[in-house]
Amino acid sequence: MRFGWFSRLEGRFTLAAALSAGVPLLIVGAVAWYGLSRSYLRTAGERLDSEAARLQAQLDTRIGLIAGVLRQVLIADGGDDWALRAAGMQLPEVVQLQLRRGRKTVALWSRFEVVPHELEPVARSDVAETWGPVRPDSWGEPQLTLGLSDYRGRMLDARLRAPLLWEALVELHQPNLHAYLLDRDGRRIASSNLVEVLRGAGVPREVLQAAPGRVFRFRDVRGVEQLAVARSVDKLGGRLVVEAPVAALLAPLRTALLLLLATVLLALAASAWPGWRLARAVTRPLDELARGAGELERGELDAPLRASGPPEARSAVQAFNRMATELKRSHQELARYAAELEERVDERTEALRLALQRALEADSAKTRFLASVSHELRTPLANIKGFASTMLASDVTWRPQEAEEFLRIIEGEADRMHYLVNDLLDLAKGGRGEFAVSKQPQHPARLLRSLMERLQSVAAGRELRLKLDSNLPCLQVDAERLRSVLVNLVENAAKYSTAGQPIELSVNKAEGYLRFAVRDYGPGMRPETVDRAFQPFFRGDESTSGSGLGLAIAKEIIAAHGGDIGVISDGGGTEVWFTLPLEGVND
Amino acid sequence: MLIAVAACARPPQRQVRVVVSGSGRLARASGFVSQLNDYQLKNVKVVVCDAAGNGGRLARCASGGPALFVTVGGVETKTVMQAGGGTPVIYVGIAASLDWGYVKKLSRPGGRASGVDNNYAELSGKRLQLLKTALPTLDRVLVVYQPSVVPTPRGLDYLRRAARVLRVKLGYFPVEKPADIDALGGALDAGGEQAVFLMPSFVIENSFDKIVRAADDAGIPVVGLHAAQVKQGAFLAYGADGAAMGRQAARMARQVLLGYPVAEMPVERPLQTSFSLNLKVARRLGLRLEPRALDLAQEVVR
Numbered sequence: 001m002r003f004g005w006f007s008r009l010e011g012r013f014t015l016a017a018a019l020s021a022g023v024p025l026l027i028v029g030a031v032a033w034y035g036l037s038r039s040y041l042r043t044a045g046e047r048l049d050s051e052a053a054r055l056q057a058q059l060d061t062r063i064g065l066i067a068g069v070l071r072q073v074l075i076a077d078g079g080d081d082w083a084l085r086a087a088g089m090q091l092p093e094v095v096q097l098q099l100r101r102g103r104k105t106v107a108l109w110s111r112f113e114v115v116p117h118e119l120e121p122v123a124r125s126d127v128a129e130t131w132g133p134v135r136p137d138s139w140g141e142p143q144l145t146l147g148l149s150d151y152r153g154r155m156l157d158a159r160l161r162a163p164l165l166w167e168a169l170v171e172l173h174q175p176n177l178h179a180y181l182l183d184r185d186g187r188r189i190a191s192s193n194l195v196e197v198l199r200g201a202g203v204p205r206e207v208l209q210a211a212p213g214r215v216f217r218f219r220d221v222r223g224v225e226q227l228a229v230a231r232s233v234d235k236l237g238g239r240l241v242v243e244a245p246v247a248a249l250l251a252p253l254r255t256a257l258l259l260l261l262a263t264v265l266l267a268l269a270a271s272a273w274p275g276w277r278l279a280r281a282v283t284r285p286l287d288e289l290a291r292g293a294g295e296l297e298r299g300e301l302d303a304p305l306r307a308s309g310p311p312e313a314r315s316a317v318q319a320f321n322r323m324a325t326e327l328k329r330s331h332q333e334l335a336r337y338a339a340e341l342e343e344r345v346d347e348r349t350e351a352l353r354l355a356l357q358r359a360l361e362a363d364s365a366k367t368r369f370l371a372s373v374s375h376e377l378r379t380p381l382a383n384i385k386g387f388a389s390t391m392l393a394s395d396v397t398w399r400p401q402e403a404e405e406f407l408r409i410i411e412g413e414a415d416r417m418h419y420l421v422n423d424l425l426d427l428a429k430g431g432r433g434e435f436a437v438s439k440q441p442q443h444p445a446r447l448l449r450s451l452m453e454r455l456q457s458v459a460a461g462r463e464l465r466l467k468l469d470s471n472l473p474c475l476q477v478d479a480e481r482l483r484s485v486l487v488n489l490v491e492n493a494a495k496y497s498t499a500g501q502p503i504e505l506s507v508n509k510a511e512g513y514l515r516f517a518v519r520d521y522g523p524g525m526r527p528e529t530v531d532r533a534f535q536p537f538f539r540g541d542e543s544t545s546g547s548g549l550g551l552a553i554a555k556e557i558i559a560a561h562g563g564d565i566g567v568i569s570d571g572g573g574t575e576v577w578f579t580l581p582l583e584g585v586n587d
Numbered sequence: 588m589l590i591a592v593a594a595c596a597r598p599p600q601r602q603v604r605v606v607v608s609g610s611g612r613l614a615r616a617s618g619f620v621s622q623l624n625d626y627q628l629k630n631v632k633v634v635v636c637d638a639a640g641n642g643g644r645l646a647r648c649a650s651g652g653p654a655l656f657v658t659v660g661g662v663e664t665k666t667v668m669q670a671g672g673g674t675p676v677i678y679v680g681i682a683a684s685l686d687w688g689y690v691k692k693l694s695r696p697g698g699r700a701s702g703v704d705n706n707y708a709e710l711s712g713k714r715l716q717l718l719k720t721a722l723p724t725l726d727r728v729l730v731v732y733q734p735s736v737v738p739t740p741r742g743l744d745y746l747r748r749a750a751r752v753l754r755v756k757l758g759y760f761p762v763e764k765p766a767d768i769d770a771l772g773g774a775l776d777a778g779g780e781q782a783v784f785l786m787p788s789f790v791i792e793n794s795f796d797k798i799v800r801a802a803d804d805a806g807i808p809v810v811g812l813h814a815a816q817v818k819q820g821a822f823l824a825y826g827a828d829g830a831a832m833g834r835q836a837a838r839m840a841r842q843v844l845l846g847y848p849v850a851e852m853p854v855e856r857p858l859q860t861s862f863s864l865n866l867k868v869a870r871r872l873g874l875r876l877e878p879r880a881l882d883l884a885q886e887v888v889r
Contacts, residue, residue: 082879085720089883092859111860114712114749139856140694167858195842198694198853 009286010279017275022268029260037250041227044249045215047174048229052242055179056231062165063235066091067129067148070158073099074150081107093164095143098157123147123155131236134162134183140198142189144236162189163197176248182208184237207241217246285313289320296324361535372537376420376547380413387413423549427536430556437478437560444472444507444514451483458491459503467506475514475580481557482580488550489518489576495544496574497522510579513563517577525569533567533576554578601654603633603840606663609640611792614815615659615679618833619840626841640765640793646670655843657836658702659829661736662789664689668700675849678702679836680829682738682787683709684854693854701852702839703832707787707812708742710860712749714825717862718782718810719753721823721880728810729758729780731771731798733788742786757784768794768801775805782822783809795819806872814886817863822874827857861885 005011069087076083081099088094088109098119099107110116122132122145132145144160165181180191186208191197206218210230219225228243288305295301301324307317387406391398398406429435445468448455455464486505493503497520504519525533525540532538534555537548558565558578565578603623605616616635623633636648649656649667656674658664661681668676668689676689676699684690684704691697693704719725730746732739750757760774760783761767767790775783783802785791791798792812799820802809808822817824835858843849865888869876881887 082882086882089862089885110713112706112709112713114716114752138693140853141856164858193842194838194855195847195852198855199851 009283010276013279014272014276018268018272021271022264025260025264025267029257029264033253033257033260036253036256040250040253041246044227044244045229048177048227048242048244049213049215051174051177052179052229052231052240055242056233056240059165059181059233059240060235063233066093066160067146070094070097070146070156071148071150073097074148074154074156081109084109091160092167093144093160093162095137095159095161100155100157102153102155119157119159120145121147121155122157123149125149125153125155129235134185134187134189135159140200142183142187142197144189163191163194166190166192166194174244176244177242178244179240179242181233181236181240182238189236189238203241207243212239281309282313285309285317288317292320292324296327301328369537372547373420373424377417380417383413384410420547423547423553426553427549427556430553430559435556435560437481437557439476439478439561441474442477442479442482443474444468444516447477447479447482448486448505448507451486454483454487455490455505458487458494460494461499462494462497463502464490465502465504467504469507469509472507472509472514473582476583477561477580478557481560485554485557485578486516486518488554491546492550492576493518493520493522493574495546496520496540513579513581515577515579517575519573519575521573524571524574525567527569530567530569534565551576600630600632601844603631603655603657603844604648604651604653605633605635605657605659606645606648606667607635607637607659608645608662608789609638609793611789611795612659612663612680612829613637614829615833615836616657618828618830619657619659619679619837620833621830622834622837623840626837628841628844631844655840657840659833660789660792661687661738661787664700664702673699675843676700676702677836677840677843677849680705680707680827680832680857682707683741686737686741690854695851696854697850699849701849701854703827703836703855703857705787705812705827705832706856706860707826708738709745710826711742711786712745714810714812714823715746715749715755715784716753717825717880717883718784718823719755720883721864721877722782722808722874723877724875725781726754727756727758727779728782728784729760729774730784730786731760731762731791732786733763733790734761735763736788738787746784746786762788762790762794765790765794765797768797771798772801772804775801775807780805780807782807785809785811785816785821787812795821803872808868808872808874814861814863817865817886817888820865820868822865822868822872824863825860827860831859832857864888 006015069091073083073087084097084099084107088097088111095111096113096116096119097107097109098105098121100121100123102125103121105118108116108118122130124130124147126149127147128149130147130149132147134142134144137143142162144162144165146158146160147155148158149155162181162183166179178192180188180193180196182203183189186203188197188201188203195201202221204218204220206216207228207230210216210228212230212232215227215229217225217227225246226243227246227249228241231240231242232238233240285308288308292301292305304321304324305317307314307321387410390396391403391406426435448466448468452464452466490503490505497503501521504517506515506517506519508515508517529538529540533540534551536552538551539546539548555565558580562581562583563579565576568575568577605619607613607616616637620633620635623631631654634653638645638648645663645666649663649670652672652674654674656667656676658667658676658678659680660678664676664678664681664687667674678700680703681687682705684693684702689696689698689700715728718728728750730743732743747757749755758774758780760771762771771783774780783798785795785798795811795816796819799809803820809816809820811817811819811821811824813824813826814828815830835855839852839855842852862884863886864876864881864884866876866881867888868874
């Protein structure tokens with residue numbers, strides 16, 4: 001923008017400071033200049049008038065002297081021309097003299113000619129002194145014509161070099177003054193500058209019309225302003241003019257004016273500089289703040305702003321820096337909170353997802369559980385009802401052996417229901433944390449030997465290999481519950497492996513616990529089913545028999561003993577293991 | 588700052604060179620220099636180059652490029668004008684300005700030269716008349732003149748017309764170089780001449796002392812051109828004073844230096860023409876002087 005700098009604070013402040021210092025000085029200077037110049041010109045006018053009066057007096061005296069000397073010629077007329085010659089030689093203005101008696105010329109004298117021509121008569125018998133018209137000579141010099149007469153009828157005609165009238169006067173008392181003599185027609189006939197006379201320089205109208213003795217101003221033909229005064233020269237019918245250029249008259253003031261201008265300039269500079277510095281001290285921090293705010297807005301503010309200027313401005317910048325630091329810290333904290341919140345939301349979302357999945361799975365498990373329970377209970381009930389109805393049929397008479405067989409079947413189905421209901425009760429107790437075990441000191445090897453026959457039975461012909469560490473310690477266990485766990489595990493191993501493959505039962509001692517493991521060499525479990533192995537009613541293969549409660553109850557039993565249970569399936573078979581803590585039992 | 592700028596803008600110094608052919612015209616130069624110095628013009632330096640009668644030196648004085656040439660006579664003006672260039676010339680006292688051809692018109696010269704015409708050619712007849720007035724019995728005069736200088740024909744014309752009116756016989760002694768003066772004594776010894784009448788010429792003016800000695804030896808007076816020659820031994824002179832013409836020319840030079848075009852500056856005639864007599868010479872030579880002639884003289888050497 002063209003005046004952009006002036007629209008800024010330092011521009012306006014600098015200008016205001018400069019003007020506040022310069023304008024009063026300028027006003028004072030202008031008033032002083034006006035007053036002094038008027039006073040100078042008034043005084044100069046008085047000097048001009050004084051000089052004009054002095055020159056007028058000397059000119060009158062000179063003209064009177066010329067007339068007086070020439071009149072002596074008339075008085076001393078002795079019949080020859082010696083007086084005429086002497087007068088002519090004595091007066092340098094005289095060019096030619098002519099002595100007449102009436103119309104008859106009796107003597108002639110010329111400054112240049114040996115035999116001069118007669119002059120045109122000027123003198124009149126009835127007038128003692130006559131100043132005639134001004135005539136130019138062959139050089140262009142104006143010549144005055146004078147005629148004198150006396151009572152005896154003698155007359156003298158004279159031609160005078162007008163410019164020499166000026167030479168007869170004393171020099172002008174002051175330099176720069178210029179004076180000249182005008183004839184009655186306004187032509188210059190004498191001057192302190194002879195060229196003006198010889199070239200017939202024109203005279204301004206103001207000079208010709210000026211009142212005698214009054215100081216006036218005008219512009220000459222060159223356009224230069226002049227201060228002048230005019231005085232009448234009565235005998236010649238003309239006027240004497242003294243003038244001086246106004247600029248020259250005011251020249252003494254010029255130095256003062258220059259000093260004043262220099263002072264104004266210095267004052268402007270001296271005021272503008274500190275004004276600019278002061279304004280800049282304010283605007284620089286503002287610029288810095290604006291820059292910092294912009295960078296802060298764009299997130300590019302890396303370093304604190306530089307504090308400068310007066311204390312108020314420094315305080316503002318420092319406050320900005322503190323605010324920026326605080327904002328930066330808050331921004332970082334907010335970002336961290338946001339990241340944490342996002343992480344927490346992800347965690348919670350995952351937890352909810354898992355909970356939902358579990359709930360869905362639990363719901364599904366419950367559905368399956370109810371279906372399984374219904375199925376497990378309905379099958380023996382159907383058998384019991386069927387055989388009972390068969391025995392009670394009135395149209396059939398059953399033999400005792402047949403009736404006994406039927407009753408045994410009914411008893412077996414009732415036992416099956418009884419065991420199922422007991423299992424369900426155990427599972428429910430375990431879920432409520434009410435699963436009670438009756439721990440008694442037991443030696444694992446002895447417990448396994450007492451159980452071997454049944455284990456061989458549930459192994460269904462598969463080779464059952466026992467691997468026991470030597471010196472196994474006794475355990476505090478509920479022997480009946482531990483047996484049911486082992487039977488269940490061996491039964492599952494036999495169920496999920498093919499005939500001819502062995503089943504290994506191992507007991508190993510570890511630090512603080514005994515590790516029991518049952519391993520088969522069947523196809524193993526799918527990875528996604530390993531984690532669900534201990535869910536109630538879960539069966540790895542739906543085609544197999546069983547309620548799916550065995551491993552779930554086993555987990556409850558082991559947990560009631562303070563141990564852990566798990567499954568390892570590697571594609572080459574499945575190993576189900578559990579641990580039992582060694583606590584306070586001496587072998 | 589303004590003062591410093593004004594100082595930096597100061598114009599270079601201008602030279603005014605006053606060209607002088609010899610000692611006979613130094614008075615004009617001194618009058619000019621004195622008056623111009625009185626004007627106290629700024630940045631103007633006045634240099635007087637005196638050739639001391641040497642033509643080669645005069646040519647060197649007329650060379651170069653000063654702001655203004657000031658010439659104190661015809662030969663100086665001629666040398667400067669022939670040197671060419673556009674430098675204005677103010678001459679101090681040459682005779683017959685129009686005859687030289689440097690000025691087209693007295694009121695408007697139109698060239699690069701103007702100055703003060705000494706009127707010596709026009710005053711030749713008047714000088715003879717004043718000589719006849721002072722020495723009424725005089726009837727024969729030897730005119731010493733330089734034929735080759737421009738004003739000579741005009742001056743001789745005025746002189747001859749006056750001589751006819753005054754019934755004075757004129758003898759002629761032409762000179763072209765200072766050595767020609769050596770024969771003046773012989774011419775005067777031949778007898779019959781009652782005065783030696785000098786015409787304007789730089790050779791004659793610069794050999795003035797030799798002429799006076801020859802005339803003194805012959806016992807006859809010398810009629811000079813101006814008052815200074817009367818003081819140096821001439822019996823009578825009528826003409827403009829050299830120093831006064833120098834002062835007059837200084838005023839013209841000042842105007843030229845202030846910017847007035849020299850082509851527009853009218854040629855001026857002397858402001859004063861003075862008649863001088865030397866009574867000591869009259870007494871020494873036993874001249875029968877008309878007493879009333881003393882009333883006509885503005886200056887008398889007693």
